[in-house]
Amino acid sequence: MDKLREAYRNNRLILFVGSGVSANIGLPPWRELIDEIATQLDYDPEVFDTYGNFLALAEYYRIRKGNIGPLRSWMDREWHRDIEIRNSEIHRLIVQGRFPAIYTTNYDRWLENAHDAHGVDYIKIANASDLVKAQTGVRQIVKFHGDFDDDDSIVLDETSYYERLQFETPLDIKLRADTLSKAVLFIGYSLSDTNIRLLFYKLSKMWNERETKGVRPISYVFSHKPNPVQQEILSQWGIRMIASEDDQPGLALQRFLEDLVEGDIKP
Numbered sequence: 001m002d003k004l005r006e007a008y009r010n011n012r013l014i015l016f017v018g019s020g021v022s023a024n025i026g027l028p029p030w031r032e033l034i035d036e037i038a039t040q041l042d043y044d045p046e047v048f049d050t051y052g053n054f055l056a057l058a059e060y061y062r063i064r065k066g067n068i069g070p071l072r073s074w075m076d077r078e079w080h081r082d083i084e085i086r087n088s089e090i091h092r093l094i095v096q097g098r099f100p101a102i103y104t105t106n107y108d109r110w111l112e113n114a115h116d117a118h119g120v121d122y123i124k125i126a127n128a129s130d131l132v133k134a135q136t137g138v139r140q141i142v143k144f145h146g147d148f149d150d151d152d153s154i155v156l157d158e159t160s161y162y163e164r165l166q167f168e169t170p171l172d173i174k175l176r177a178d179t180l181s182k183a184v185l186f187i188g189y190s191l192s193d194t195n196i197r198l199l200f201y202k203l204s205k206m207w208n209e210r211e212t213k214g215v216r217p218i219s220y221v222f223s224h225k226p227n228p229v230q231q232e233i234l235s236q237w238g239i240r241m242i243a244s245e246d247d248q249p250g251l252a253l254q255r256f257l258e259d260l261v262e263g264d265i266k267p
Helices: 002-009 019-023 030-040 045-051 054-065 069-078 089-096 110-117 128-133 158-164 170-178 194-211 228-236 249-262
Strands: 013-017 101-104 122-125 139-143 183-187 219-223 239-243
Touching (some): 002 183, 002 249, 019 089, 019 249, 030 054, 030 069, 045 054, 054 069, 054 158, 089 110, 089 249, 122 128, 128 170, 139 170, 183 249, 194 219, 228 239
Parallel strands (some): 013 101, 013 183, 101 139, 183 219, 219 239
């Protein structure tokens, strides 16, 4: 934790935000999205779920519909209803933290809405054309898997996900540059999620290429409970696990962020 705190205090800590953060404010689980795909395609949801993993089912949707427009509209509508973002302590702590850049694999707008609610400026970056908007001293929110304002940027189906993992897009080049001298902290990710583990693996390969130059970044992932198996596996990829002993994932993450963000200012 000492090196993590040092990176944070020196404004050299990049945050990577996963779906667990959005789940904390009551967004529907992925299961509901799969059920909606089945409904729109006139399948029984329980039967449809047996036909493949989420990426494959989303791929089938895109093939049948021609694009993900109707599904994106449903997600945008259902994921932005009746939530008072000021009530989310986790979002407040993220907004008020010393994070020069926040990367997120979430499509929803709640990180942006939280910044608006707390009066903190930011620049949203979801594609190559957004990169020119970057300004020194203004936080960047990088929508690493796309944004609802640009259907083509959304990484949802199998093809788009595999293309994303090639790590050859302008956003990947930006990530390499951002992590050249900064640490990375992952929050809101399930360590059992194969898609996220592929992201960890790809990042570790990218960082390994720098190791000979002595500039491999330090990275961390927060978990709400200890897991010695995952800790050992992640360690070989250069990712250090920070574990809590709290049974409630949301409360565990909140307390961790309070310690990190507010630890220096508490009496």
